[in-house]
Amino acid sequence: MPLVTTTEMFKKAYDGGYAIGAFNVNNMEIVQGITEACQEEHAPVILQVSKGARAYANHNYLVKLVEAAILCCPDIPIALHLDHGPDFETCKACVDGGFTSVMIDASSKPFKENIEITKKVVEYAHDHGVVVEAELGTLAGVEDDVKVSAADSSYTRPEDVEEFVNATGCDSLAIAIGTSHGAYKFKPSQCTRDENGILLPPPLRFDILDEVVKRLPGFPIVLHGSSSVPQEYVKMINDHGGNMPDAVGVPEDQLRKAATSAVCKINIDSDLRLAMTGTIRQFFDEHPDKFDPREYLKPARANIKELVRHKLVDVLGCAGKA
Ligand code: G3H
Ligand code: 13P
Ligand code: ZN
Numbered sequence: 001m002p003l004v005t006t007t008e009m010f011k012k013a014y015d016g017g018y019a020i021g022a023f024n025v026n027n028m029e030i031v032q033g034i035t036e037a038c039q040e041e042h043a044p045v046i047l048q049v050s051k052g053a054r055a056y057a058n059h060n061y062l063v064k065l066v067e068a069a070i071l072c073c074p075d076i077p078i079a080l081h082l083d084h085g086p087d088f089e090t091c092k093a094c095v096d097g098g099f100t101s102v103m104i105d106a107s108s109k110p111f112k113e114n115i116e117i118t119k120k121v122v123e124y125a126h127d128h129g130v131v132v133e134a135e136l137g138t139l140a141g142v143e144d145d146v147k148v149s150a151a152d153s154s155y156t157r158p159e160d161v162e163e164f165v166n167a168t169g170c171d172s173l174a175i176a177i178g179t180s181h182g183a184y185k186f187k188p189s190q191c192t193r194d195e196n197g198i199l200l201p202p203p204l205r206f207d208i209l210d211e212v213v214k215r216l217p218g219f220p221i222v223l224h225g226s227s228s229v230p231q232e233y234v235k236m237i238n239d240h241g242g243n244m245p246d247a248v249g250v251p252e253d254q255l256r257k258a259a260t261s262a263v264c265k266i267n268i269d270s271d272l273r274l275a276m277t278g279t280i281r282q283f284f285d286e287h288p289d290k291f292d293p294r295e296y297l298k299p300a301r302a303n304i305k306e307l308v309r310h311k312l313v314d315v316l317g318c319a320g321k322a
Contacts, residue, residue, distance in 0.1 A: 003070065004077045005100045005131045009044045010172060010220040010264040018317035019259035022046035022222075023308065024083060024269035026053045029297050030276070031065045032072075033304030039073035041319040043312045046101070046265060048083040050143070051090060063098045076322040081133070083267070084143055091121045095130045103174070107135035108148075111160060118168040126169070133265070134170035136160055139225045141181025153180070158211035165216060172220040172265060175212055177205040179225035183234075183247040183270045191248065198231070199248045204258065213262045220264035227270035228252045228315075230307070236278030240285040247274075252315050259316050266316060275307045276300045 009020050023034045025047045038045040047069070049062050066080050081101040082094040091102045104121040106114040118134040125132045137156030140148050156175040165173060180186065191199040212221060229249025237244055255266060279300040283290070290296065312319045 001070070001074065001077060003066070003080050003098070003100045005129070006046060006079045006081070006220075006265070007131055007171065009046075009077060009079065012044075012321065013264040013318065014218065014220060014262060016321065017260045018321060019223075019263050019266045020044055020046055020318055021308070021311055021316050022048050022081060022083075022265050022267045023272060024048050024050060024053065024267075025062065025065070026057055028065055029301040030272060030304060031069050033272070033301045034308050035069040035073045035076075035078070037305045037308035037312060038076050038078075038322070041309055041312045042076065042322040043316075043318045043320070044077040044079075044322050046079045046081050048081040048103075048267070049094075049099075050083040051086055053083075054090075059093070059097055085121070088117065088120055088124070091132075092124055095125050095128050099130065101131045101133065101171075103133040103135070105135050105174075107138050107174075107176075111164070115164060115167045118164075118170055122169045122171075131171040132169075133172045133174060133222055134164070134168055135174040135176075135222075135224075136164055137176030139176050139180050141185060141225055143181045148181075155205060155208055156212065158208060158215055161212050162215050165219060172222050173212075173216070174222040174224050175209070177208045177223070178202065179204065179223055179250050181225045181270075183227070183229050183244065183249070183274060185225065185227075185229065185250065186248050188246050199246060201248055201251065204250065204254050206257070209258065209261060209263070216262075219262065221262045222265040222267070223255075223258055223263050224267045226250055226255055226258075226266045227268050227274075228255065230271060230274065233271075233274040233278040236282055237274065240278070240281035242277070242281055255315050256317070268311060271307060271311075272304050275303045279303045 085091040106117040140153035186201040283296040
């Protein structure tokens, strides 16, 4: 089936009490690992491309990789989405260049300016049959060259969301309820520790999510920064020459709970990076004589696939929904 927008996916996810996985893609192995898991689990999926991914791999390569995935995975709906579009021009380039969904992230701008920029993107995108995700509130963490400290992050203000959505006409809204980008989502000082010394992060602000949903009934909500930072992969990295102390993510039971609510799209990138890096580090440690990229990218791709399968089945609840 051709690329789809997220409209139908989100309607079914909202009504069905599950969320669609939005996974970042940067190269062929990542595209394959994600889409093979989705095809086998009959799960709809959003493949998303950041500004950094376009700079790394080139827009055309990424679009063609996704087109190849469509040919290889004919049974599942796939949307191609711009992640954290920084400005109108980037969004326009992706609308013109074959994407079915774009995010305009003007969340760091003042409220009125965020509305203005988002509205402009919505008008252009809708004229071309493309849907738009916008953001209110700021997440902590690192994305592309933007680094937001925990002190500068801010939760979404529920009292702003109706005006924002009505004024912009956006199709979905990313909100900040305590998730954060990257592999170091919470400082140890924000966490408690269990009896084994494992960091337990502060709970997500479901009270804010509930208030937003009350004000925007039926409207699809998006969560960014939703990697759970699997400790098995952090350990694999650290056991094989890495140094990632106190890497910690959002507990999967909280994401599972969010997925049953109005949250229709959950963004996961760092977990796949950890799986890939851990697998490759271990491979080189165990096979110092090997140098064929196919030999180390193959197990990395396989582990991405199994991780995505786990997310689809156990966290997002979207397996079997294609
Ligand atoms: O939220 C950002 C995504 O994880 C993409 O990361 O900007 O390094 O490509 P990136
Ligand atoms: P993570 O860093 O938690 O994987 O978040 C990814 C994301 O929000 C992409 O937009
Ligand atoms: Zn994000």
